[in-house]
Amino acid sequence: MDHLKWISGYIKPYLKTEIIASIILIISSGLQVINPIVIGLIVNNIVSGKGDENLVLYLSILIGVTVLKIITRYAYQNMFEQVGQNVLFDLRNDMYRKIHVLDFDYFNHTRVGDILAHMTGDIDAVRHFVSWLASTIVENVLWFVLAIIVMFKIDPMLALAMMLITPFIYILQSKLSKGIYPKFYEIRESFSRLNSMVEENIGGNRVVKAFAREEYEIEKFNKVNDDYMEKNMASAQVLSTYLPWLEFFSGVLSVITLVLGGFLAINSTLSIGALVTFTNYLWMLNNPLRNSGWIISDTQRFFASSVKIRALLDEPVQIKSKGDQEKNQFTGEVIFDSVNFSFPDNSTIPILKDVNFKIEPGQVVGILGKTGSGKTTLVHLIGRFYEATSGSIQIGGKDINEWSLKQLRENISLVMQDAFLFSDSIEENLSFGVDQIDMGYMERMSSIADAHQFIERLPEGYQTIVGERGVGLSGGQKQRISLARSLMTKPAILILDDTTSAVDMTTETKIQEGLKEAIDGTTTFIIAHRISSVKEADIILVLDEGEIVERGNHETLMADEHCIYHTLYEKQLGLK
Numbered sequence: 001m002d003h004l005k006w007i008s009g010y011i012k013p014y015l016k017t018e019i020i021a022s023i024i025l026i027i028s029s030g031l032q033v034i035n036p037i038v039i040g041l042i043v044n045n046i047v048s049g050k051g052d053e054n055l056v057l058y059l060s061i062l063i064g065v066t067v068l069k070i071i072t073r074y075a076y077q078n079m080f081e082q083v084g085q086n087v088l089f090d091l092r093n094d095m096y097r098k099i100h101v102l103d104f105d106y107f108n109h110t111r112v113g114d115i116l117a118h119m120t121g122d123i124d125a126v127r128h129f130v131s132w133l134a135s136t137i138v139e140n141v142l143w144f145v146l147a148i149i150v151m152f153k154i155d156p157m158l159a160l161a162m163m164l165i166t167p168f169i170y171i172l173q174s175k176l177s178k179g180i181y182p183k184f185y186e187i188r189e190s191f192s193r194l195n196s197m198v199e200e201n202i203g204g205n206r207v208v209k210a211f212a213r214e215e216y217e218i219e220k221f222n223k224v225n226d227d228y229m230e231k232n233m234a235s236a237q238v239l240s241t242y243l244p245w246l247e248f249f250s251g252v253l254s255v256i257t258l259v260l261g262g263f264l265a266i267n268s269t270l271s272i273g274a275l276v277t278f279t280n281y282l283w284m285l286n287n288p289l290r291n292s293g294w295i296i297s298d299t300q301r302f303f304a305s306s307v308k309i310r311a312l313l314d315e316p317v318q319i320k321s322k323g324d325q326e327k328n329q330f331t332g333e334v335i336f337d338s339v340n341f342s343f344p345d346n347s348t349i350p351i352l353k354d355v356n357f358k359i360e361p362g363q364v365v366g367i368l369g370k371t372g373s374g375k376t377t378l379v380h381l382i383g384r385f386y387e388a389t390s391g392s393i394q395i396g397g398k399d400i401n402e403w404s405l406k407q408l409r410e411n412i413s414l415v416m417q418d419a420f421l422f423s424d425s426i427e428e429n430l431s432f433g434v435d436q437i438d439m440g441y442m443e444r445m446s447s448i449a450d451a452h453q454f455i456e457r458l459p460e461g462y463q464t465i466v467g468e469r470g471v472g473l474s475g476g477q478k479q480r481i482s483l484a485r486s487l488m489t490k491p492a493i494l495i496l497d498d499t500t501s502a503v504d505m506t507t508e509t510k511i512q513e514g515l516k517e518a519i520d521g522t523t524t525f526i527i528a529h530r531i532s533s534v535k536e537a538d539i540i541l542v543l544d545e546g547e548i549v550e551r552g553n554h555e556t557l558m559a560d561e562h563c564i565y566h567t568l569y570e571k572q573l574g575l576k
């Protein structure tokens with residue numbers, strides 16, 4: 001019921017169409033009652049020897065009703081499909097929107113394949129319910145109820161005899177309903193696993209090939225595929241247990257009509273015409289019974305899919321935007337005051353411990369430290385991708401929570417470790433964060449990132465499509481485009497997370513020279529493993545197991561021969 005209430009919220013904007021379609025559906029179902037009565041009248045006329053009296057009228061009614069039934073059925077099916085498609089559109093939009101507000105943390109725990117399964121199979125189960133299933137349920141219930149009412153009017157005893165089977169039908173239907181729901185839930189789970197596996201294997205196909213693990217992966221896939229097949233077989237098994245019984249009871253109705261109805265007709269308690277009418281109504285009773293198995297199964301599929309979709313839509317967002325939306329001048333001051341951080345799912349393991357620093361606008365900060373020491377996590381806190389567990393962070397003179405997320409992130413450019421480019425033209429990739437494209441500026445930023453020259457050499461220059469459906473780029477080329485993209489937004493704070501790790505030293509020096517001019521006035525955090533990348537920074541922070549263990553500039557840090565920085569410098573120069 002809860003799921004019905006939820007989906008009715010999505011139907012509400014299209015209530016007018018839904019109501020008109022429902023009225024047409026009721027009329028169409030009502031029309032089903034007429035023809036059996038008319039056929040009964042024709043038969044009675046023949047039996048009583050009245051012959052073709054009113055035959056033309058009766059035949060006209062039969063034809064008229066049949067045509068009307070076709071028209072009304074076409075009309076309401078079309079209208080319900082329209083509502084279904086609109087609901088599908090809105091739901092897909094809401095899910096897509098939700099994906100964009102969910103935290104980094106959600107994606108740390110959720111497989112992409114799961115989300116894709118919700119956005120395809122699950123959402124289609126909902127559309128199927130709104131477009132077809134809901135109206136089929138109403139239609140079948142109407143047929144059944146109308147047939148019973150009319151049958152009671154014609155011959156209460158025969159109708160009552162037919163009603164005797166309804167308790168059995170009810171028991172069968174509720175058993176089927178209870179039995180099939182968990183099966184569908186398991187199918188959806190298994191389908192998500194299957195999806196994730198395909199998605200991971202396509203993404204990681206190079207690793208699979210490099211390790212010659214194709215057979216192993218195929219075997220792994222076969223297991224998941226087997227599981228999916230088994231789950232489907234299990235649901236088919238439940239259906240095949242109950243469907244023959246529903247079929248059997250619908251057959252019993254025919255037997256009752258023929259045996260009891262025949263007996264009553266022989267005894268002249270029931271006219272032949274009434275018996276023929278009864279036999280014609282059998283279809284209105286039989287069909288809902290036969291359909292009920294599929295209807296219940298599809299409804300449970302809708303419920304199982306709704307659970308998945310609603311779990312995504314209701315997923316709590318930890319990082320909420322509290323501030324106002326107006327565009328504020330943003331200075332690049334960054335203050336960390338006793339900041340501690342642990343990941344929500346691993347709250348006992350501290351990742352950052354008592355981090356304190358104050359960075360003035362325009363300063364360049366180098367962050368060094370062993371792998372896993374917390375460098376990336378630290379800069380992720382600046383963009384509020386995670387919330388500090390304790391302590392406070394001030395950006396641009398305000399507590400970080402007082403900025404709206406939009407304001408904050410529009411003023412911060414983060415070049416991530418893995419340079420991700422969209423399957424689009426280079427121009428589109430570069431202008432991702434800006435509203436208006438200024439080609440001159442784009443080329444200048446690309447030159448600073450040492451990307452302009454190689455872009456110009458590509459088949460279609462800035463219009464070249466890159467990524468999945470375009471040309472392939474080297475790791476260093478992707479990094480350079482990604483750096484140019486971040487410069488395009490003229491951020492107050494620029495964060496470069498190992499951005500030049502894949503470029504050679506000469507290119508790195510060239511980029512550094514260009515950056516000096518481009519980032520003038522921009523607070524810049526440079527995470528690096530090479531000392532050459534941070535040597536010229538105003539402040540260098542050395543992290544070790546989440547703590548800042550050394551700080552200063554190149555000269556002051558080099559003064560201490562025993563410090564980590566000094567040792568690292570000598571190692572990188574090959575002196576140690």
Ligand SMILES: Nc1ncnc2c1ncn2[C@@H]1O[C@H](COP(=O)(O)OP(=O)(O)OP(=O)(O)O)[C@@H](O)[C@H]1O
Nearest residue numbers: 108343346351369370371372373374375376377378
């Ligand atoms: N989503 C996560 N959930 C739990 N722990 C995580 C998560 N992401 C990172 N960690 C852990 O946090 C610690 C710090 O990771 P972080 O990525 O900040 O290190 P890093 O210094 O940037 O490393 P690298 O130089 O290799 O990029 C590591 O021990 C890592 O295992």
